Amino acid sequence: MSYVDEVLERVIAQNPAQPEFHQAAKEVLESLRPVIEANEAEYRRDALLERLTTPERQLLFRVPWVDDKGQVHVNNGYRVQFNSAIGPYKGGLRFHPSVNLSIIKFLGFEQVFKNSLTGLPIGGGKGGADFDPKGRSDREVMAFCQSFMQELYRHIGADTDVPAGDIGVGGREIGYLYGTYKRITGLYEGVLTGKGLTYGGSLARTQATGYGLVYFAEEMLRANGTSLKDKTVAVSGAGNVAIYAIEKAQQLGAKPVTCTDSNGWIYDPDGIDVALLKEVKEVKRARLTEYAAQKPGAVYHEGKGVWTTKCDVAMPCATQNELNLDDAKALKANGCMAVCEGANMPTTLEATQYIQANGMLFSPGKASNAGGVATSALEMSQNSERLSWTFEEVDVKLQSIMANIFRSADAAAKKYGMDGNYVAGANIAGFLKVAEAMKAQGIV
Ligand code: NDP
Ligand code: 2IT
Numbered sequence: 020m021s022y023v024d025e026v027l028e029r030v031i032a033q034n035p036a037q038p039e040f041h042q043a044a045k046e047v048l049e050s051l052r053p054v055i056e057a058n059e060a061e062y063r064r065d066a067l068l069e070r071l072t073t074p075e076r077q078l079l080f081r082v083p084w085v086d087d088k089g090q091v092h093v094n095n096g097y098r099v100q101f102n103s104a105i106g107p108y109k110g111g112l113r114f115h116p117s118v119n120l121s122i123i124k125f126l127g128f129e130q131v132f133k134n135s136l137t138g139l140p141i142g143g144g145k146g147g148a149d150f151d152p153k154g155r156s157d158r159e160v161m162a163f164c165q166s167f168m169q170e171l172y173r174h175i176g177a178d179t180d181v182p183a184g185d186i187g188v189g190g191r192e193i194g195y196l197y198g199t200y201k202r203i204t205g206l207y208e209g210v211l212t213g214k215g216l217t218y219g220g221s222l223a224r225t226q227a228t229g230y231g232l233v234y235f236a237e238e239m240l241r242a243n244g245t246s247l248k249d250k251t252v253a254v255s256g257a258g259n260v261a262i263y264a265i266e267k268a269q270q271l272g273a274k275p276v277t278c279t280d281s282n283g284w285i286y287d288p289d290g291i292d293v294a295l296l297k298e299v300k301e302v303k304r305a306r307l308t309e310y311a312a313q314k315p316g317a318v319y320h321e322g323k324g325v326w327t328t329k330c331d332v333a334m335p336c337a338t339q340n341e342l343n344l345d346d347a348k349a350l351k352a353n354g355c356m357a358v359c360e361g362a363n364m365p366t367t368l369e370a371t372q373y374i375q376a377n378g379m380l381f382s383p384g385k386a387s388n389a390g391g392v393a394t395s396a397l398e399m400s401q402n403s404e405r406l407s408w409t410f411e412e413v414d415v416k417l418q419s420i421m422a423n424i425f426r427s428a429d430a431a432a433k434k435y436g437m438d439g440n441y442v443a444g445a446n447i448a449g450f451l452k453v454a455e456a457m458k459a460q461g462i463v
Contacts, residue, residue, distance in 0.1 A: 022059050023048045026068040033073075037121035039339060039364070043128050044072055046368060050443040051450055053435045065462070067454060074127060076100040079120070080170040082148055084162045086155075095119075096167055098146035100180055101127035104456035107178055108144030109134055109392060111185030114163075114192065116151040123147055125339070126185070129363055130392070132449030133385035136424050139396040144180055146171070152187050164195035172200050177208040177402070183395050184213045186338065189259060190225070194218075209402030212395035216407075221398035223413040224391075229263025229361065230414070231390015231421050232334065236359040237271060238425040239382055239441070240332075245356075248272035253330035253355075254291075255279040256337035257300050257307055260361045260388065264334055266293045277325050279337060280307045284325040287317040329353040336361030344369040351377050360384035375440065386428050386445040393420045 020028075030044045048055075048068065055062055062068060082094040097120065100108040110130040113122070123145050131143030148167060152160050175182060184193055193213045200210055207219075214220035223230070233247070240246050252268050252275040254261050265275040274290045280300075285291070285307050292314055299309045311319035326333065326346035333350055335342045339362065347370040350358065357380035360366060364384060366374070374381045394417055401407055424445075431451075432444030 021052075021056070022063050022068065023052055023055050026072060029069065030072050034121075034124070037124060039121045039125040040128065042368060043125040043364060046364075046371075046442070047128070047132065047446050047450070048072075050440075050446045054447055054450065062454075065458065067457065070457065071102070071131075071453070072128070074099045074101045074124065075103060077120070077124075078146075078174055082150070082163065082166050082170070084159070084166045086159050086162075094148045094150045094163070096146070096148045096170060097123045098171060098174055098180070098182070099123050099127040099144060100174075101143045101145070102131040102453060103142035104453050104460060105135060106140035106142045108180035109141035109183075109395065110143055110145040111147075111183045112188045112192075112196075113145070113147035113185040114150045114152050114187035115147070116149055118147045118149045122339070126363055129385050131453060132446060133389045134392055135449040135452045136386060136427060136445060137389050137393040137396060137420055138423060139393060139420075141181075141392065141396050144182075145185075146182055147185065147188070150187075152192070157191070160192065161195045164192055165199045168196050168199035169203070172203045175200075175210055177210050177399070181209065181395070181399060182211055183392070184259070186258065189213075190215055209399050212398040214398070219398075219402050221394060221401055221413055222408065222410040223417065224394045224398055225259065226263040226266070227394035227413075227417055228260045228388055228391030229265070229336070230267045231393065231417055232260065232264045232336070232359060232361045232387050233267035233271060234390065234418050234421040235382060235387040235425055236332065236334070236357065238422050239359070239380055240357065242425070242429060243380055246271075247332065250274070250331040251276055251329070252332045252334060253277045253325060253328045254334045254336055254361075255284070255325050255341060255365070256335070256362065257296060258337070260391070261334075261336040262293065262296055262300065264336055264361050265291050265296070268334075269293065273332070275334075276330070277328050278307065279325050282306055283308070283319055283321040284323075285310055285317055285319055286328060287314060289316055326350055327353070330355055332356065333358045334361050335365035337365065338362055339364045340367050342366045342370055344373055346370060347373045350374075351379060355379060357381070359387050361388050363388065371442065375442070380439075381441060383442045383445050385449065386424050386441060389424055390417050390421055393417065
């Protein structure tokens with residue numbers, strides 16, 4: 020049996036009931052086949068793939084907290100420190116009721132390659148809790164964050180592990196987490212990114228994932244003879260990534276016409292009104308029904324269905340496995356030419372294969388959503404030198420990082436005979452740097 024197949028069997032056997040982690044491992048290892056085969060004896064001897072698919076450390080902890088009525092709740096907290104070969108563990112925290120070890124491990128695994136692709140010195144990790152911030156008061160969210168950090172603080176640090184936001188963790192949560200870390204440790208250090216601008220945050224971090232996604236999409240379209248200008252874009256999600264992807268796509272002359280939340284979706288034929296979307300989601304923390312109520316011409320659909328929208332480019336920016344094979348077929352039938360992932364693993368394996376086999380461009384999240392974590396690394400740099408860069412300085416660096424990621428993925432795909440396969444290209448380029456660093460550091 021080939022080394023890749025052996026390790027995939029091992030991943031499944033040793034991590035039972037973790038389908039998302041299996042899926043991520045499969046996607047990455049399958050596409051690394053040509054590289055692994057070229058170095059099989061050495062990698063096998065060094066158990067490189069076994070080490071790569073086994074987190075360095077997995078932390079699971081109890082998070083007790085008291086709600087506004089005096090009721091005590093207990094949630095599960097996680098931090099998976101996956102790989103520190105090229106830098107301190109780096110990756111977001113997700114607060115969502117669906118969070119479990121499989122989801123945190125798939126996210127941590129993907130993060131290793133993504134962070135490598137940025138070209139910056141950051142290892143991979145991910146964490147979170149099965150806590151649902153929705154409908155909770157600010158005091159309840161603070162109580163939860165304080166309890167979560169009461170345990171997490173002993174495992175993280177500016178030079179060891181630097182968490183950030185993800186689903187359900189934005190500026191408010193990072194603020195509460197940071198205050199608690201500072202109070203317990205007495206350290207004012209860059210232990211979290213996505214901080215507020217008054218206490219060490221970076222300009223453009225809020226926008227970075229969505230803007231970076233659009234910069235990447237533009238690079239990919241340009242390399243294939245077109246651009247975003249005048250393209251109709253279907254976006255899913257209505258959170259941090261989706262909002263700023265919509266904003267930047269509009270600035271580049273495209274027309275994003277949809278967004279979604281977990282209840283339903285908006286079709287707005289005039290193009291999404293970003294100011295209204297920000298008001299509904301960032302200020303009021305309300306549902307998308309509120310957007311439709313305030314915007315004449317916008318239609319609200321309950322439930323799923325956003326990928327039936329006629330569009331040129333699709334940008335899934337909500338969550339994993341939100342775009343399946345039927346969705347991919349509907350996009351193709353409607354003339355869609357490119358799918359650019361803003362979320363982590365939003366496209367199922369079958370859908371990805373269909374998209375690639377049917378002449379559509381496809382950019383994997385680990386390449387096209389890397390602008391967020393890249394800008395987090397820029398926030399770490401600013402914290403280290405105790406300076407703040409301007410919005411333009413950060414944005415220019417972000418643009419060049421996204422262009423470099425595209426070039427690396429494109430070049431690696433070409434080198435291994437898979438021209439245009441940016442999934443393989445991103446995985447290979449991300450892998451090679453981590454593998455070399457692991458080799459140089461010996462068996463650890
Ligand atoms: P937010 O919490 O800001 O927004 C998430 C959005 O997706 C919301 O509109 C939410 O709807 C929707 N959503 C979440 N879970 C589900 C679900 N299970 N089913 C349907 N809709 C859902 O998160 P982000 O925008 O930060 O993250 C979105 C994606 O991007 C995630 O995959 C994340 O891992 C990825 N990502 C984020 C980065 C960042 O910097 N923030 C960086 C790179 C990737 P509702 O409000 O109804 O829950
Ligand atoms: O998935 C991701 O890359 C993020 N949620 C951002 C991580 C970070 O450390 O900024």
